[in-house]
Amino acid sequence: MVKPGSLPFDEILYCNIGNPQSLGQQPITFFREVLSLCDHPSILDKSETQGLFSADAIERAWQILDQIPxxxxxxxxxxxxxxxxxxxxxxxxxxxxxxxxxxxxxxxxxxxxxxxxxxxxxxxxxxxxxxxxxxxxxxxxxxxxxxxxxxxxxxxxxxxxxxxxxxxxxxxxxxxxxxxxxxxxxxxxxxxxxxxxxxxxxxxxxxxxxxxxxxxxxxxxxxxxxxxxxxxxxxxxxxxxxxxxxxxxxxxxxxxxxxxxxxxxxxxxxxxxxxxxxxxxxxxxxxxxxxxxxxxxxxxxxxxxxxxxxMSPPKVGDESYESYCGEKEGILSSLARRAKTLEDALNNLEGVSCNKAEGAMYLFPRIELPQKAIKAAEAVNSAPDAFYCRRLLNETGIVVVPGSGFGQVPGTWHFRCTILPQEDKIPAVVSRLTDFHKRFMDEFRD
Amino acid sequence: MVKPGSLPFDEILYCNIGNPQSLGQQPITFFREVLSLCDHPSILDKSETQGLFSADAIERAWQILDQIPxxxxxxxxxxxxxxxxxxxxxxxxxxxxxxxxxxxxxxxxxxxxxxxxxxxxxxxxxxxxxxxxxxxxxxxxxxxxxxxxxxxxxxxxxxxxxxxxxxxxxxxxxxxxxxxxxxxxxxxxxxxxxxxxxxxxxxxxxxxxxxxxxxxxxxxxxxxxxxxxxxxxxxxxxxxxxxxxxxxxxxxxxxxxxxxxxxxxxxxxxxxxxxxxxxxxxxxxxxxxxxxxxxxxxxxxxxxxxxxxxMSPPKVGDESYESYCGEKEGILSSLARRAKTLEDALNNLEGVSCNKAEGAMYLFPRIELPQKAIKAAEAVNSAPDAFYCRRLLNETGIVVVPGSGFGQVPGTWHFRCTILPQEDKIPAVVSRLTDFHKRFMDEFRD
Missing domain, CATH: 3.40.640.10 (Type I PLP-dependent aspartate aminotransferase-like (Major domain))
Incomplete structure (x- = not known):
């Protein structure tokens, strides 16, 4: 066990896996209503159910049950x-x-x-x-x-x-x-x-x-x-x-x-x-x-x-349509903002270049690592990108995946960073990463 | 498409797959209540939920959610x-x-x-x-x-x-x-x-x-x-x-x-x-x-x-305990009765012997097929047990699986029959199988 207070950060910021709900993203209500009703169909015709579930979720659950022998x-x-x-x-x-x-x-x-x-x-x-x-x-x-x-x-x-x-x-x-x-x-x-x-x-x-x-x-x-x-x-x-x-x-x-x-x-x-x-x-x-x-x-x-x-979400006129669209747009527009903020922050770092996050859930920035850093990595038997990522984790609590896990042009170094931390955590990711990178470069700049 | 009325039976009796709920077995209520609540946790603290779900299912859902990061x-x-x-x-x-x-x-x-x-x-x-x-x-x-x-x-x-x-x-x-x-x-x-x-x-x-x-x-x-x-x-x-x-x-x-x-x-x-x-x-x-x-x-x-x-069902004192035990015993005792009835019926057939169904969901009777039947099967390029099973299906609507699908001592013939049709269908399985077998033996007896 790590002693409380012994690490230089107060929480781990997971940017390593495409697992949005583990970071607080809420499920789409309509989808979960239908799943819940299909799991326990005997509540479908109870009066209390109308108060708990949207009308189109109840209707969709009936439709689906009718499709199942x-x-x-x-x-x-x-x-x-x-x-x-x-x-x-x-x-x-x-x-x-x-x-x-x-x-x-x-x-x-x-x-x-x-x-x-x-x-x-x-x-x-x-x-x-x-x-x-x-x-x-x-x-x-x-x-x-x-x-x-x-x-x-x-x-x-x-x-x-x-x-x-x-x-x-x-x-x-x-x-x-x-x-x-x-x-x-x-x-x-x-x-x-x-x-x-x-x-x-x-x-x-x-x-x-x-x-x-x-x-x-x-x-x-x-x-x-x-x-x-x-x-x-x-x-x-x-x-x-x-x-x-x-x-x-x-x-x-x-x-x-x-x-x-x-x-x-x-x-x-x-x-x-x-x-x-x-x-x-x-x-x-x-x-x-x-x-x-x-x-x-x-x-x-x-x-x-x-x-x-x-593949068949609520449609115009369905009771859930507006809330469904609201949830969807809320998540997608937030992901787009997070992608842009992280992309800009990465491109502001010395020796880092990052292509646009046009889609998916990831950024894959390239880091020009100084020779001194590459040698320090070799000295501890680590790939240079893994060395950088481990230092990042130990000093900031930010978890990313070294590019060597995905393959990259030999001699280039990258890491994969998801855009999934909730939006209120993004400033912390940016400032901790920026500070870390500056310290890292100060330590290893050739 | 088969023309309505062209087959000598009015329904197919599935005895081929270990798939109880496809034949009308109802799920255990407590299990489904918990699954339903875990799928849509936002209803857990609504007042209507108390009227729809048992108290221990609600409690268990909370416990499980607390175990999930x-x-x-x-x-x-x-x-x-x-x-x-x-x-x-x-x-x-x-x-x-x-x-x-x-x-x-x-x-x-x-x-x-x-x-x-x-x-x-x-x-x-x-x-x-x-x-x-x-x-x-x-x-x-x-x-x-x-x-x-x-x-x-x-x-x-x-x-x-x-x-x-x-x-x-x-x-x-x-x-x-x-x-x-x-x-x-x-x-x-x-x-x-x-x-x-x-x-x-x-x-x-x-x-x-x-x-x-x-x-x-x-x-x-x-x-x-x-x-x-x-x-x-x-x-x-x-x-x-x-x-x-x-x-x-x-x-x-x-x-x-x-x-x-x-x-x-x-x-x-x-x-x-x-x-x-x-x-x-x-x-x-x-x-x-x-x-x-x-x-x-x-x-x-x-x-x-x-x-x-x-692996952790309701316990004595839980609200669902009695209904859970009732559902469980109801299903298991019915399966035991069905196993015994089918085993006895099979052992009453000419040239058929069937070991006791001590457990699982299947009987695997052995059929002594007459040489004439074996030759008739060969004539249509069929394994003899598959020939028997296909005739059984075509004449009665009963679906079983030929022993050759599971392996058997060469020269012996079997089929696998589940004990899963609902209890009110068992008499039909027995009488149709018995009548068919008699006709089959009358046709092929050496």
Whole structure:
């Protein structure tokens, strides 16, 4: 145990994990009302319930129960998830994209992670199978490729162009992998980016689709931050919408889109809900995907319900509509302000440069570490970025993740900092970080 | 689509899956009250809530929320699960076994299946690693061993001694595997049995523990049916209790016990809750287990809460205690009656013999199929038991699973039949099955 008063700070400021509700973000009321009612349907027709829950939440709970065979929220569902909920999600995707979506293409999962594992399990036959992955990347991908015995084929995002994804780099890495006898089977794209926070432009997405189509790669689109865009000049476009708007259909490209209830403005990480939408696969392959999904029976029903709710929130005229919009806008506009404040603060630090947080929940600033600091890190057997982050934690209580956890261009140093501390804590993050950085540079400046 | 009225039955009778609530079993009220309140904590201090929820459910919800950092039921938890809930589960295990349990040994999971996968992933390095598995077995094990690239080393349960588990057979199979260059790393025991419904005797369990200890095998104990015992002469004993009562501790044997909220009398399959308790592993191995658990961040919080509730139900004096006991006894005694009725009916059929359903949710009768039926099956490229089951379905609407899905002694034929149809449907199952079997035998009798 640490002795009280022995540390130079009075609270830990967690900027390390994309876990908003752990830092005080409140859940969206309508979503929780519906979940609560579906968990205990016998209160639905009691008079007290009207006083406790909004009318549209009660109505939605009835609708959902009617979609569940026998209204049994405690039963295993179809291994792809409850059909009625998949209908709702497909309708939500259609409304988002303006292109048709098929409920039979939806697989509901316990968050996006198991869906990613499922696809890796199916794509990777041996270490001779490669998956193109961005660097820096959310380490779920490297872990999953490792666990399934495949080879990660890296492509670097270009920090100088705001973490741009360059198709020339994809091509180069694909050829290099081929020359080593690796069969590249899929491309992972995280948009909006984790840990890098960029939002891809539509023209760039078209190039990526064209590349995957030509090379016969499965496009694994991590789109879990689709609701998290903070700059007016950028919009989220799903890869399915982009490929369909290019005239490409089922026969042209294999696409998987991952979505999660853990992110967005709802941040329901603990509910473990999510889905993947798969298109372009042959019936034989789809059957194998279904077989793997069915080994674990089904994903949790509350998570399934929540996935349907995030894709089909209250509408104009519903009792909850205004409060829902208020909660949503409150969270998103606050996240946008926090992103901007932290970005500016980081760019004000000596030797630090930080791309715009266009989306997601993260900033990934680059630090030019003095040679003296790099040597001091070596002396304690630490990576220089980990050395910086540990000093930051010990002196300020701010927790961030060293860039080496995500991968970075060799010789460059970064850390990932979430934008998730509640807004009243942001000034403390900024001032403690600024003071620390100044002291650090004073100590180690070459 | 089937034309209405074109089939010789008016409803399908599902006896194929252990999914009680899909067949009308009602959830335990107390459990659902607590889940509902934890999903929407803002109603906890409203006056209407007192009229809708029992006082001890409200109290328990407060207790659980206080165990969750920031009361955030929407946040990722520790990758082993919320510490306070693991404390509760450990206390429940202690109360069950009379031996200490450590919350740090508990890993909360989305049902038992992901826990089984996790252990297989860690145990299996290549096809040279073998796992001893019962035949017949719940096919999760064969699927998981396959998916992780290992070798299933089968041992047959002895149908003649009520699906007895004979250590001599374990030894024989272990030696046979060794002689083929297979390193056997673990033994799977399902107790109570699936699909076989037997409950192991304590003396038998001691022999199994001794065998694993001597051979250095990890004992993977599937104990998800621990609450499902229907005969007075048998009692469930956990393998941990048995090994501790033999004087064996952490240093002597590696044990994993799987538990699930899907089974028991609660049957909350859709909630995907469960845990594994691991003992006897070195700190280095535990660290790897933790690492694999953390790849998927955490299991769903509602499932975690439910896992704590099933291990810590209402107690004497609690407002819900009597109704809870009533619901529990109602379900368990009805399951016992259904098991007995179906067992007797099956044993009354020509050429069918069925061991006692001592526990779990299944009967696994053996059918002596006439040669003529076997030839008729061959003529349509069907396994004989699958041929029988398909005929049964087509003529009666009763769905059972052919024994070939679980494995059986070559040349013997079985099917698995759950005891889960609601009690008012059991007479229909019995009479339709009996009539069908008579017609089938009249058609095919040699």
């Amino acid at each position: 026998g209204r049994a929220t405690g039963a295993y569902s179809h291994s792809q998830g409850i059909k009625g909920l998949r209908d709702t999600i497909a309708a939500g995707i259609e409304a988002r994209d303006g292109f048709p979506a098929d409920p039979n293409d939806i697989f509901l999962t316990d968050g996006a992670s198991p869906a990613v594992h499922m696809m890796m399990q199916l794509l990777i036959r041996s270490e001779k199978d490669g998956i193109l992955c961005p660097i820096p990347q959310y380490p779920l991908y490297s872990a999953s490729i490792d666990l399934h015995g495949g080879t990660l084929v890296p492509y670097y995002l270009n920090e100088a162009t705001g973490w741009g994804l360059e198709v020339s780099s994809l091509k180069k890495q694909l050829e290099a992998a081929k020359s080593q006898g690796i069969t590249v089977r899929a491309l992972v794209v995280i948009n909006p980016g984790n840990p890098t926070g960029q939002v891809l432009g539509e023209e760039n997405q078209r190039e990526i689709v064209e590349f995957c189509r030509k090379e016969g790669l499965v496009l694994l689109a991590d789109e879990v931050y689709q609701e998290n865009v903070y700059v007016p000049e950028k919009t989220f476009h799903s890869f399915k919408k982009v490929s369909r708007s290019m005239g490409y259909g089922e026969a042209d490209i294999c696409l998987v889109s991952f979505q999660s209830v853990s992110k967005g403005f709802y941040g329901e990480c603990g509910k473990r809900g999510g889905y993947m939408e798969i298109t372009g696969f042959s019936p034989e392959v789809r059957e194998q995907i279904y077989k793997v999904a069915s080994v674990n029976l089904c994903s949790n029903i509350s998570g399934q319900i929540l996935a349907s709710l995030v | 920031g009361r955030a039921t929407g946040a990722y938890s520790h990758s082993q699960g919320i510490k306070g809930l693991r404390d509760t589960i450990a206390a429940g295990i202690e109360a069950r076994d009379g031996f200490p349990a450590d919350p740090n040994d508990i890993f909360l999971t989305d049902g038992a299946s992901p826990a089984v996968h996790m252990m297989m992933q860690l145990l299996i390095r290549s096809e040279k690693d073998g796992i001893l598995c019962p035949i017949p077995q719940y096919p999760l094990y064969s699927a998981s061993i396959d998916l992780h690239g290992g070798t299933l080393v089968p041992y047959y349960l002895n149908e003649a001694t009520g699906w007895g588990l004979e250590v001599s057979s374990l030894k024989k199979q272990l030696e046979a595997a060794k002689s083929q260059g297979i390193t056997v790393r673990a033994l799977v025991v399902i107790n109570p049995g699936n699909p076989t419904g037997q409950v192991l005797g304590e003396e038998n369990q001691r022999e199994i523990v001794e065998f694993c200890r001597k051979e250095g095998l990890v004992l993977l104990a599937d104990e998800v049916y621990q609450e499902n015992v229907y005969v007075p002469e048998k009692t469930f004993h956990s393998f941990k209790k048995v090994s501790r009562s033999m004087g064996y501790g952490e240093a002597d044997i590696c044990l994993v016990s799987f538990q699930s909220v899907s089974k028991g009398f609660y049957g909350e399959c859709g909630k995907r809750g469960g845990y594994m308790e691991i003992t006897g592993f070195s700190p280095e191995v535990r660290e790897q287990i933790y690492k694999v658990a953390s790849v998927n961040l955490c299991s769903n919080i509602s499932g975690q809460i439910l896992a704590s509730l099933v």
